[in-house]
Structures are given as structure tokens and as C-alpha cells.
Amino acid sequence: MKKLIILGSTGSIGSQTLDVVRxxxxxxxxxxxxxxxxxxxxxRQIKEFMPKIVVVKDEEKARELKDNIGSNVEILTGKEGLKEIVRYEADMVVVALEGIxxxxxxxxxxxxxxxIALATKEVLVTAGEIVxxxxxxxxxxxxxxxxxxxxILQCLRGNKEKDVSSLILTASGGPFRGKKKEELKNVTVEEALRHPNWKMGKKITIDSATLMNKGFEVIEARWFFDIPxxxxxxxxxxxxxxxxxxxYVDGSVIAQLSVPDMRIAIQYALNYPNRRYVEGVNFLDFYSLGQLTFERPDFETFKCLSLAYHAAKLGGTMPTVLNAADEVAVSLFLQNKISFLEISEIIEEALSHHKNMQNPTLDDIISVDLETRERIMKKYMR
Structure with a gap:
């Protein structure tokens, strides 16, 4: 049996990973x-899957947990707990934590x-070269x-790296596809959280609505597949x-199709290079699909996507600023403290004020992340 550690088991991806395990x-x-x-x-997850070790936010949460489970489960807390749990004997770590x-x-x-089975985009966005x-x-x-x-991983299998012409990432367009800036001035949090196809956590759903999620995926793909x-x-x-x-260089395009169900991607990572059917996953019904359509992304209306490309080209600590500013801006939007369009404005301002640092260390990245967050919070949380 393959031994798993799941970081972020109570989130959307973590819960679906446990569906696969189940x-x-x-x-x-x-x-x-x-x-x-x-x-x-x-x-409930501990009682069902009986792990040897768990990590929670702090001592208060640990006490809450200890009152309900036996002494045979080791409980750790905080950032040190996250570092310690991955040292425990296991074959694979599923990283599904939110943010940096x-x-x-x-x-x-x-x-x-x-x-590693990676769901946390920020790992490669902020520290791709190091990782x-x-x-x-x-x-x-x-x-x-x-x-x-x-x-992409599936489409690359069996082919030569030198034969790849480009990677094409698809985007749903989110709940505001086709709209212009003027129409997005007064959108509500509830409207932004209504993703048409995927059920995800709040942060990633808002990132999908701004297309920042796709920008992060572009940066991830650059590192995952070592491509310009x-x-x-x-x-x-x-x-x-x-x-x-x-x-590919001969004009051929290989695509991977399936119903929008994250458990398909999760099982592929957990079982790689093999495939397993997960109970409850539906197969594609081509007769009822109708049309598959494609459009150019609107870089002007959804400026977060262009900001992601810009930060990635500059490299260094710019992607770290991009990510930190986005996390804070999305949080402010979810609290109704800023408008939807202000998300990209905050990120652009953070990038423009940052003095880029090439070849950063892990400590540099963590420091820049913290500084960026504090600067934005100081301005918007008065």
C-alpha cells in the first residue's frame, strides 16, 4: 500500500483526495x-482513515481535537508542525494547502x-526554480x-520533448466570460463565486473569475514542463x-478530455503512471456534448492574466509579489472591502512598487511575501 500524507485535507482538493482513497x-x-x-x-476524517499524525492551526485547535480522539494520534501545530509531518514515514505527500x-x-x-502530488499553485509560482x-x-x-x-502530462507521454511546439492551457472563462470592464464595476462576491463548471474553494473560485488562476497555471507550466x-x-x-x-512541431495537437471532475486528475497523480477508476466519476457522453467552442482570452478586461505573464517574464521575486498581492486582494474582496476590479489594481500597484530581486533564496521569498502583504494591509485595513 502507498502511504500518503495529505496537507490540507479539509479543503476542496484534500476532501476529494480522500474520496479517491476511499x-x-x-x-x-x-x-x-x-x-x-x-x-x-x-x-471525521481521523475517525475514518485513522492517521498516525495530524497538524492543526494552533494549540487551541489541538486541545479541541484531543478532547475527541484517542492518544494514539500525534497532534502537532502550526508551521513547525507542517515541516515535521512531512518527515514522517510516507511514500507521497499531497500538497493541497491554500496559498504560500x-x-x-x-x-x-x-x-x-x-x-509530491501538487495542488498548491503558489509553490511553483513563488519558488519554481528553487523547487x-x-x-x-x-x-x-x-x-x-x-x-x-x-x-499536459498525459498529452506528453510517449512523445519527445524536442517535438513540442507549445502548451495550450484551457480556461473556462469563469462566471464573467464575455463581459467588459464597465459591466464588472459592481459585481458582488456571490456573483463572483458562481463558477459555471467547477466546485472549488473561495480563493481559487475568485482567481478563476479574474483569470489570475490561469496566470498562475501558466507560471506553473513553465516550471513543471521546463518550457519557455x-x-x-x-x-x-x-x-x-x-x-x-x-x-507538436508537425502541426498535430493532442488533447486530454474528460468531465470536469478533479478526482480524475487526483487519481492520476496518486497512481502515476497507472490509471484507476474512482467510484462516482462519470464518463464523457459524446452524443450529448454538443459543441466544443474556443475563444481568445480578453487580456484587457481580465488584466490579472497579463500581470501574471508580466511578472513571470521579469522573474526573480516578482511572481512572489504577484501571488502575495493577489491573496490579500482576494481576501479583501471576499470581505467586501474592495471592488472586483480593484483586485487587479492592487496587484499592479504592488508589482510597480517592488524592487525586483533575481535568484532569491527561500528566505528572500518568504520575506518579500510578508512585506508585500503588510504593505497592502496597512493601506486597505485602516
């Missing part, structure tokens, strides 16, 4: 789980020689959980049936 219970053993605030859900919180434990897990150099050094499996990058930024394109595909494509 369906393939003879193949996986969950040895570690981490939650943050949702102790009731974490408690996943960076340090991912790096530590790689140093420990564990395989991928470490992956090569340790010779570990480093696999994507994002449906887009999973699709100018060979990565975005195509809006509203149906979310084609999850991404690879174009």
Missing part, C-alpha cells in the same frame, strides 16, 4: 492529515525524498494535481471538457 482503499494508507480551522471535518503556506513543507518533503532544482537533485516524482497540468513562457498559450474553452493540449 474508492481505492486497498491501494492507499493515510498516515498523516492536516487541517486548519475545520476541526469537526478533520475529526504550502511552500516550506513542500521543500522539506522533497528534501526527505518523498514523491524544481531540488526535485532534480533528489530525483523524486513531482506530479501535478491541477486538471490542466495533469492533462512564450511557448505557453491560453485558450478560453467554456465547456471545460478539454483540460489542456500539447501542440
Amino acid at each position: 474508492s481505492l482503499k486497498e491501494e492507499f494508507e493515510v498516515v498523516g492529515l492536516t487541517g486548519y480551522r475545520n476541526i469537526p471535518l478533520l475529526l 503556506a504550502g511552500l516550506v513543507p513542500t521543500v522539506e518533503a522533497i528534501k526527505q525524498g518523498k514523491s 524544481m532544482n531540488l526535485v532534480k537533485e533528489k530525483k523524486i516524482e513531482f506530479l501535478p494535481i491541477d486538471s490542466e497540468h495533469s492533462a 513562457l512564450d511557448k505557453i498559450r491560453v485558450v478560453v474553452h467554456p465547456q471545460s471538457i478539454i483540460h489542456s493540449m500539447v501542440e
Whole structure:
């Protein structure tokens, strides 16, 4: 049995990962789980999967958990707990934490020689070069959980790297596809959270609405597949049936299609290079699909996508600023403290005021992340 540690088990991806494990219970053993605030859900997961070790936000949450479970489960807390849990005996660490919180434990897990199944975009967005150099050094499996990058991985199999012309990431366009800036001035949080195809956490759903999510995926793809930024394109595909494509030098394009269900990408990462059916996943019905359509992304209205390309081209600590500013701006929007369009304005301002640092260390990245957050919060939380 493959032993798993799941970072962020109470979130959307973490919960769906446990769905996969539940369906393939003879193949996986969950040895570690981490939650943050949702102790009731974490408690149910502990009782079902019986991990040896868990991590929660702080001592208060740990006491809440201890009152409800036996002494045979080790409970750790905070950032140090996240670093410690990935040192525990396991074959693979599933990284499904929200935001930059996943960076340090991912790096530590790689140093420990564990395989990684990555759902946390911020790991490669902020520290792609550091992480991928470490992956090569340790010779570990480093696999994507994002449906887009999973699709690319599948489309690349059996083909030569030198034959790749470009990677084509598909985007649903989110709930505001086709709208112009004037129409987005007064959108509400509730409207922005109504994604047409995917059920996701609030942060990633807002990022999908601004297209920043796709910008992050472009940066991720650059590192995952070691391909120049100018060979990565975005195509809006509203149906979310084609999850991404690879174009080859002879003009051929290979695409991966499936229903929009994250469990397909999750099982592929957990079982790679094999495939397993997960109970409840539907197969495509081509007779009822109708049309598959494609559009150019609107870089002017959805400026976050162009800002992501800009930050990626500059490199250094610019992607870290991009990510930190986006996390704070999205949080402010979800609290109704700023408008939808102000999200991109805050990010652009943060990038323009940052003095870029090339070849940053992990400490540099963490420092720039914190400074960016504090600067924005100081301005908007008066």
C-alpha cells in the first residue's frame, strides 16, 4: 500500500483526495492529515482513515481535537508542525494547502525524498526554480494535481520533448466570460463565486473569475514542463471538457478530455503512471456534448492574466509579489472591502512598487511575501 500524507485535507482538493482513497482503499494508507480551522471535518476524517499524525492551526485547535480522539494520534501545530509531518514515514505527500503556506513543507518533503502530488499553485509560482532544482537533485516524482497540468502530462507521454511546439492551457472563462470592464464595476462576491463548471474553494473560485488562476497555471507550466513562457498559450474553452493540449512541431495537437471532475486528475497523480477508476466519476457522453467552442482570452478586461505573464517574464521575486498581492486582494474582496476590479489594481500597484530581486533564496521569498502583504494591509485595513 502507498502511504500518503495529505496537507490540507479539509479543503476542496484534500476532501476529494480522500474520496479517491476511499474508492481505492486497498491501494492507499493515510498516515498523516492536516487541517486548519475545520476541526469537526478533520475529526471525521481521523475517525475514518485513522492517521498516525495530524497538524492543526494552533494549540487551541489541538486541545479541541484531543478532547475527541484517542492518544494514539500525534497532534502537532502550526508551521513547525507542517515541516515535521512531512518527515514522517510516507511514500507521497499531497500538497493541497491554500496559498504560500504550502511552500516550506513542500521543500522539506522533497528534501526527505518523498514523491509530491501538487495542488498548491503558489509553490511553483513563488519558488519554481528553487523547487524544481531540488526535485532534480533528489530525483523524486513531482506530479501535478491541477486538471490542466495533469492533462499536459498525459498529452506528453510517449512523445519527445524536442517535438513540442507549445502548451495550450484551457480556461473556462469563469462566471464573467464575455463581459467588459464597465459591466464588472459592481459585481458582488456571490456573483463572483458562481463558477459555471467547477466546485472549488473561495480563493481559487475568485482567481478563476479574474483569470489570475490561469496566470498562475501558466507560471506553473513553465516550471513543471521546463518550457519557455512564450511557448505557453491560453485558450478560453467554456465547456471545460478539454483540460489542456500539447501542440507538436508537425502541426498535430493532442488533447486530454474528460468531465470536469478533479478526482480524475487526483487519481492520476496518486497512481502515476497507472490509471484507476474512482467510484462516482462519470464518463464523457459524446452524443450529448454538443459543441466544443474556443475563444481568445480578453487580456484587457481580465488584466490579472497579463500581470501574471508580466511578472513571470521579469522573474526573480516578482511572481512572489504577484501571488502575495493577489491573496490579500482576494481576501479583501471576499470581505467586501474592495471592488472586483480593484483586485487587479492592487496587484499592479504592488508589482510597480517592488524592487525586483533575481535568484532569491527561500528566505528572500518568504520575506518579500510578508512585506508585500503588510504593505497592502496597512493601506486597505485602516
